[in-house]
Amino acid sequence: MSDTDERVIRVPRGHDALRDAATGDTVAVHEVGPTGVGAVDPLITATAAGETAFYVDPGPDRVRSAAAALADGESAGSAGSPDAVVDGDGWTDALPRPDLQGLDRERHLLAGCGWRRPASPEDHDSAGGFVDADPDTVLDAAADLRGRGWGDWRRDEPVGPLWERVADSDTADPALVVNAHGTDRGTSADALLLASAPFEVLEGADAVARAVGASEVVVYVNEADEAAVETVREAIEAYPDPAAPMSVVTGPPVYRAAEPTMALEAIGGADRLEARLRRPDALPTLGRGRTRDGRPALVHTARTLGHLALSLRQNGDPTRLVTVAGDVESPATVELAEEEPLSAAVEAVEPAGEIDAACVGGRFGGLTDSLDVAADPDALADADLGTDGRVELLAADRCVLEFVGRRAQFAADANCGRCVPCREGATQLADLLRDVYDGDYDAAGVEELTRVMDGTSACDFGVDAARPARTAVARFDDTLAAHADGRCPAGSCFDGETSNDAAGDSTTAAAATDGGEPAPEVPR
Amino acid sequence: MSSDRQEGDVPALTEDIRPGTATDPEPGSDTEATVTVDGTEVSVPEGSTLLDAVEAAEAAGQGAPEGVGGTAAEVPALCHYGREGIGPRSTCRTCVVETESDGLVAACSHPATEGATIRTDAERAAEARSVNLDLVLSNHNLRCTTCGKNGRCELQDAAIDADVEEPRYGVLDDRDAYEPIDDSSSFIQIDRNKCILCNRCVEACNDVQVEGVLRVEGSGADTRIGFQSGVETMEDSTCVSCGHCATVCPTGSLVEKGIEDATTIPIPGFTQKNSVGKVREGTGETRGPMTPKKGDGATERQRASEAEQEATNAREAAAADEERRDWP
Numbered sequence: 001m002s003d004t005d006e007r008v009i010r011v012p013r014g015h016d017a018l019r020d021a022a023t024g025d026t027v028a029v030h031e032v033g034p035t036g037v038g039a040v041d042p043l044i045t046a047t048a049a050g051e052t053a054f055y056v057d058p059g060p061d062r063v064r065s066a067a068a069a070l071a072d073g074e075s076a077g078s079a080g081s082p083d084a085v086v087d088g089d090g091w092t093d094a095l096p097r098p099d100l101q102g103l104d105r106e107r108h109l110l111a112g113c114g115w116r117r118p119a120s121p122e123d124h125d126s127a128g129g130f131v132d133a134d135p136d137t138v139l140d141a142a143a144d145l146r147g148r149g150w151g152d153w154r155r156d157e158p159v160g161p162l163w164e165r166v167a168d169s170d171t172a173d174p175a176l177v178v179n180a181h182g183t184d185r186g187t188s189a190d191a192l193l194l195a196s197a198p199f200e201v202l203e204g205a206d207a208v209a210r211a212v213g214a215s216e217v218v219v220y221v222n223e224a225d226e227a228a229v230e231t232v233r234e235a236i237e238a239y240p241d242p243a244a245p246m247s248v249v250t251g252p253p254v255y256r257a258a259e260p261t262m263a264l265e266a267i268g269g270a271d272r273l274e275a276r277l278r279r280p281d282a283l284p285t286l287g288r289g290r291t292r293d294g295r296p297a298l299v300h301t302a303r304t305l306g307h308l309a310l311s312l313r314q315n316g317d318p319t320r321l322v323t324v325a326g327d328v329e330s331p332a333t334v335e336l337a338e339e340e341p342l343s344a345a346v347e348a349v350e351p352a353g354e355i356d357a358a359c360v361g362g363r364f365g366g367l368t369d370s371l372d373v374a375a376d377p378d379a380l381a382d383a384d385l386g387t388d389g390r391v392e393l394l395a396a397d398r399c400v401l402e403f404v405g406r407r408a409q410f411a412a413d414a415n416c417g418r419c420v421p422c423r424e425g426a427t428q429l430a431d432l433l434r435d436v437y438d439g440d441y442d443a444a445g446v447e448e449l450t451r452v453m454d455g456t457s458a459c460d461f462g463v464d465a466a467r468p469a470r471t472a473v474a475r476f477d478d479t480l481a482a483h484a485d486g487r488c489p490a491g492s493c494f495d496g497e498t499s500n501d502a503a504g505d506s507t508t509a510a511a512a513t514d515g516g517e518p519a520p521e522v523p524r
Numbered sequence: 525m526s527s528d529r530q531e532g533d534v535p536a537l538t539e540d541i542r543p544g545t546a547t548d549p550e551p552g553s554d555t556e557a558t559v560t561v562d563g564t565e566v567s568v569p570e571g572s573t574l575l576d577a578v579e580a581a582e583a584a585g586q587g588a589p590e591g592v593g594g595t596a597a598e599v600p601a602l603c604h605y606g607r608e609g610i611g612p613r614s615t616c617r618t619c620v621v622e623t624e625s626d627g628l629v630a631a632c633s634h635p636a637t638e639g640a641t642i643r644t645d646a647e648r649a650a651e652a653r654s655v656n657l658d659l660v661l662s663n664h665n666l667r668c669t670t671c672g673k674n675g676r677c678e679l680q681d682a683a684i685d686a687d688v689e690e691p692r693y694g695v696l697d698d699r700d701a702y703e704p705i706d707d708s709s710s711f712i713q714i715d716r717n718k719c720i721l722c723n724r725c726v727e728a729c730n731d732v733q734v735e736g737v738l739r740v741e742g743s744g745a746d747t748r749i750g751f752q753s754g755v756e757t758m759e760d761s762t763c764v765s766c767g768h769c770a771t772v773c774p775t776g777s778l779v780e781k782g783i784e785d786a787t788t789i790p791i792p793g794f795t796q797k798n799s800v801g802k803v804r805e806g807t808g809e810t811r812g813p814m815t816p817k818k819g820d821g822a823t824e825r826q827r828a829s830e831a832e833q834e835a836t837n838a839r840e841a842a843a844a845d846e847e848r849r850d851w852p
Contacts, residue, residue, distance in 0.1 A: 256743075265546055272544040272741065277614055277633050279549045280626055287547065294547075402851055410847045417721070417740070417747025418546070420616045421652075424659035427745050428693045434852040445692070452655040455628045455648060456617045493852075 007048040007070045009063070010115065013227065015042050021060035022067045033196025033231065035095065035114035036189075036323075037102030037348060038330030043114055045095075046076045053082035054098045093127035102332040102348035108319055109306050110335050113196035119234035124199035130240065131203070131312045135211040139164050141311045142208075146377060148303035148320070149190065149388050150362060150460050151179040151258040153284070156377045156387050159304060166212040166283070166298065173295045175286045176214040176244070177267065178205050180232075180302040181222045181251050181258035184363060187331045189321040189389055190302035194221060194228035197306070198235035202246065204305030207312060210243040212298065217242070218286070219302075220263050223250035255363060255414050259459050260284065260299040262416065268294070274416035275459035303389070320375040326359070326392035327352040336375040342391055343371040353395035357476070361386015364407060364464035366471040367400060384471055386464065399490040400476045401483050404468040405433040411465035422462025425453040429469055437493070441484035446473050542752050543730045544740040545723060551612055552576075553635040560641040562596040573612065574631035574642055575601055575619055596645035600657060600682040603722035604632045605772060608732055613723040617656040618682065622646035657686055662693035664775070665702065665717040670799040671776040674787035678774035679720060703748075704802035708759035712770050713784050716748055717800055719777040725749060725769035737763045749777075759806045 009022040013031045022029045022044070035043055044055040046066045053076040055062055062080045069079030077085035084098035094111035097104055107113070116123035124130065133141070142160035149155065154162055166174055178201060182188025193201050205217045219236070221229050229250060236246045251257040251266040252273070261276035264286050276284060287294020303321055311318075318338050322345040325331035329350040336345055342360060359365040360373070365386035373379055377387040394403060411426035432446050450466035450473075457463050472480065479489050488494050552571035559566055559574065561581035568576045578599050585594025601619035605611045614633035621631045624641040628648060643649065661683065668674045683691075696702070696717060706714035721740070726749065729738040741750035751761040770778040776796070784796045797803055 261546065268547070270546070271542055272739075273743075274544070274546045274740070276546040277548040277551065277612075279551070279635060281635070281637070282549060284549070285547075406847045406849075406851050409849050409851065413744045413849070415744050417743045418615055420618075420656050420659045423721075423744065423747060424663055424693075425655075428659060428662060431693075437852050448651065448655060451648075452652045456620050456630065456652045456656060458614065458617075458630075 007076075008046075009067055009070065010045045010047070011063070012042045012044075012114070013118075013231070017060050018042060018044060018058070018063050021063040024067050024071050026071045027067050030117050032114050032116065033118045033227075034192065035103060036110055036192050036196070036333035037100075038332055039102055039350065040100055041330070043103075045115075046070055046079060046082070048074075048076045050088040050092070051076045052086045052088060052092075052096050052098075053077050053079060054084040054086075054100060054103075055080065056083045056100065093123075101350065102334060105334055105344075105348070107335050108314065108316065109193070109200060109303075109310050109321065110197070110333070112200065113192065116197065118196055118198055118231045119238050121199065121238050121240055124203070128313045129199055129203055129309070131207075131309075133207055133210075133312045135167060137312065138207045138211040138308070139167065142308060145304065145308055145311065145318075147300060148307065149179075149301040150464065151181055151190070151260060151263065151299070152301045152304050153260045153299040154304075155460070156381070159300065159308075163208060163212050163298070166296070171212075171283075171296050173215045174212055174283070175216045175218060175295045175297045176205055176209050176212070177260075177263060177286065177297050177299045178202075178217065178219040178302055178305055179258065179260060179263050179299050180225075180228060181220055181263060182225060184255075184325070184390065187323050187325050187333070187390070188222070188225065189323055189333050191222065191225040191228040192321075192333055193302045193306050194219070194232040195225070196231075198232045199239070200306040200309050201302040202232075202235055202239055202242075203312075204307070204309035205246070206239070206242050206244075207308060208298065208300070208305065214244050214298070215295070217244050217246040218267055219246065219248045220267055221248060221250055222253055222257070224253035255410075256416055256461055259461055261459065263299060264294075264297060274418045275461065277458060321389050322375060323390045324349045324393065325390065327355065327395035327398060328393055338376040339374050341372050341374055345375075345391060346371060346393065349393075351393055351395070353397065355393045356396045357394040357398075357400055359392040359394065359403065359407075359468065360390075361467070362388030362390045362464070364411070364461075364467050365390065365392065366467050367404065367475055368471065369475060384467070384474070386467060397490050397492055399488055399492045400472055400479050401433065401436060401488075402493060404472040405430060407468040408433055408465070411461070415461055415465070416459075419456075419458040419462060421453045422457040422459075422465060425449055425457070425462065426465050429453070429466070433469060436480055436483045439484050439486070441481055443473050443477060443480070446470070541730045541734070541736040542739060543726045544750075545726065548633075551614075551633045551635060553637060555638065557636045557638040557640065559636050559639075562594075562642075562644055564593050564595075568636050572636040574621060574623070574629065574634045574636050574640065575599070575604060575606075575612075577636045577640070577642070578619075578621065578631055578644065596643070597650055597653075598685050599631060599644055600653065600686065601632050602657065602660060602678060602682050602774065603720065603724070605722075605724050608728070608772075610724050610727040610732065610772060611722075613727075615721060615723065616660055618653050618660070620649050620652040620656070622649040628652060654686065655692070657682060657688065658691040658693055660720050661688065661691040661695055663696050664720060665697065665800065666695040667717075667799045669789045670785070670794060670796045671718065672779045672784040672786050672788070672796055673773075673776035676787075677776060680775075699801060702800040702802060704804045705797060705800060706758050706804045707797055708757040708804050708806035709763065709765070709781070710759075710806065711765035711781055712758060712763070712767065713779050713781055713796075714749075714758055715777050715779070715796070715800075717777075718775045719749060720775055721747060721749070722774055724772040724774065725778055728768040728772045733764075733766050733768050735762070735764055735766065737761055738769060757804050757806075 011019045046053045066080035086096035095115035147154035180190040182190045283296040285294035286297035323333040332348040334348045408430040450470040453466035559577035566580040603616040612632040619631040621642045703716040
């Protein structure tokens with residue numbers, strides 16, 4: 001990696017025609033993972049003498065032309081009409097920052113995505129990876145590290161104290177589960193890390209395994225994320241001297257399978273997934289079959305462990321991975337400093353139309369009309385938004401009531417069926433939202449029901465499932481009330497109505513939200 | 525029933541039992557503990573939950589002067605059984621109390637830790653118990669006047685104790701949504717329209733009787749009690765008719781045949797069997813009691829059926845992961 005004379009063309013895995021077009025005698029071809037920015041896929045880069053040319057979705061002819069130019073000793077920027085060129089001042093171990101939407105931001109945990117060969121220990125080592133950190137250093141680094149995502153046993157809580165407790169106790173034979181099942185397949189940041197930068201995750205897992213004395217590391221992946229499964233398997237094969245055996249287990253492609261206890265059930269071979277009860281004072285266990293005698297298991301997301309690995313070799317402010325999806329041309333996963341507003345992430349995508357609202361924090365995120373909220377989990381919690389690193393943009397013609405109604409119905413259909421507040425609560429919540437169309441808008445009833453779902457559900461599925469409707473009532477009350485009067489401000493719910501017909505000449509779906517407050521900020 | 529076993533039968537193997545439920549941690553405390561319930565201190569032994577503490581406080585108040593012992597509010601704990609190692613399933617969440625340390629918790633599955641302080645009458649806890657009881661009722665057909673458990677139904681008792689007159693979310697009263705009553709067995713009738721999914725029957729069948737017949741299947745609103753052999757009716761199942769499921773059932777969902785109309789209002793033509801208008805009848809063939817572990821042939825059929833059921837479940841689960849339904 002440090003050879004500045006080397007000429008390299010990087011091609012994303014799975015694009016065999018482009019790889020073949022790039023292949024020649026004198027130019028190295030590296031197959032890399034996705035960048036996380038859908039708008040530039042597939043992205044090909046050509047690098048020579050520290051200069052890198054970027055080609056967005058080129059055909060084989062452009063790639064062949066760029067490869068030929070590099071082979072002839074031309075500069076990277078002069079070959080094949082690149083979409084962007086970065087004139088680096090030397091070799092780099094991270095994807096340079098071109099003037100391309102979504103890639104023109106600082107990347108730390110994502111730095112290797114689209115640049116390093118994902119299953120190459122040499123590439124990861126050259127980037128400063130495989131830090132030989134002693135257990136105390138790991139526990140110190142984890143003191144303020146908070147669990148990322150709803151698949152983490154310590155979501156939004158510091159993981160360090162838990163690891164310290166396990167390390168200090170006589171807990172026999174703990175297991176570490178890397179939960180990369182992800183939130184929404186295709187746009188999961190956890191799956192992106194496994195597909196593109198698996199050594200970041202595995203290094204974090206290895207460090208934890210050493211620190212707590214874990215005897216096994218299980219990487220748990222959604223079976224539908226085939227690239228992640230394949231790549232992390234290769235990376236595990238190539239991992240140098242792991243502290244504990246590493247393996248990959250796939251889980252069914254259903255949303256609830258990411259919940260930590262259901263992840264453990266899936267890994268244990270359960271033929272039906274339902275949430276376990278949790279003890280506040282004990283770790284869950286990982287066992288095969290119907291046994292309570294499994295080993296205590298730490299369950300952390302790929303993001304959490306990747307951020308740990310990064311913090312072991314870099315001093316810097318914490319960052320969060322945020323995936324922007326919904327009404328956009330292509331989704332993108334970017335990295336924000338925790339104090340940065342979520343609106344900064346929206347700059348990485350091209351919205352499909354005027355954006356008036358967003359769902360923040362995963363499948364069951366909170367509805368908001370402003371993304372002027374820091375990515376910090378405390379700020380998100382204060383705003384009653386989710387922390388699962390996903391922002392779903394809602395275009396002006398998308399109805400908020402329909403959006404939250406569909407989410408409530410999804411919750412009713414996809415929950416595990418175990419506890420009443422989630423199973424029956426989600427069903428009744430969907431019915432309460434349906435009743436709005438018939439003129440019966442019971443805001444107090446929705447608030448009461450979502451309060452109980454949030455407060456008494458057995459797992460975070462039911463806790464979170466309350467949030468979309470709760471926040472819609474809190475922030476889009478007028479929009480919901482308009483439906484009770486037979487009007488859809490977005491113009492999508494009642495036949496023959498347009499937005500203007502429905503909402504009056506000065507009222508939009510978002511402007512109607514705060515009852516006379518200034519028009520809300522458009523989340524850009 | 526063991527006398528009906530044929531030569532060559534193999535004993536039941538618990539590892540082959542698939543109840544469809546999660547493996548919960550032991551719920552009780554690691555040590556004995558002193559817990560303050562609504563201002564009353566009670567001591568409970570090792571292995572206790574907060575519900576044990578609530579019950580201890582209730583017991584302390586019985587016959588005691590006003591203000592001594594007792595609890596400030598009724599805690600139904602509807603799905604709780606507390607005997608024979610069955611439960612806690614902690615599904616109904618009608619035992620929610622407020623703790624100083626952990627906020628709202630389900631008392632039946634929360635360990636009683638030393639020094640814990642709980643309130644049964646905290647506003648949010650009372651609200652949660654009330655809403656959750658109504659949510660249970662929302663999926664129960666409440667046809668008490670034809671039900672064989674009328675007057676000895678734990679859901680009915682809980683609703684009466686909680687002064688429920690008109691449940692917030694109504695009751696299951698959509699004839700199209702009713703499941704047919706399974707009247708196919710000669711011994712036990714199943715009315716899933718009355719099932720509250722407390723799981724007692726599944727645990728009695730699998731963990732106490734070790735028969736491996738019943739299981740929880742499906743997810744979301746389609747969650748139901750089914751058969752591990754993948755069949756649709758009790759008659760076709762591997763049930764040995766031990767009756768333990770009916771014994772532990774808190775409602776009229778599982779009732780022994782012959783007493784299914786024991787408390788039906790005596791109006792001609794008014795019966796439990798025709799109460800929802802759909803019935804799965806038996807074939808009338810005489811069958812000996814079975815267990816899933818009886819002989820290789822049965823095991824192979826069972827396994828084939830299980831595989832088919834698993835494939836069906838996987839397809840249904842994948843479909844359920846999409847927001848597939850029309851809205852509204």
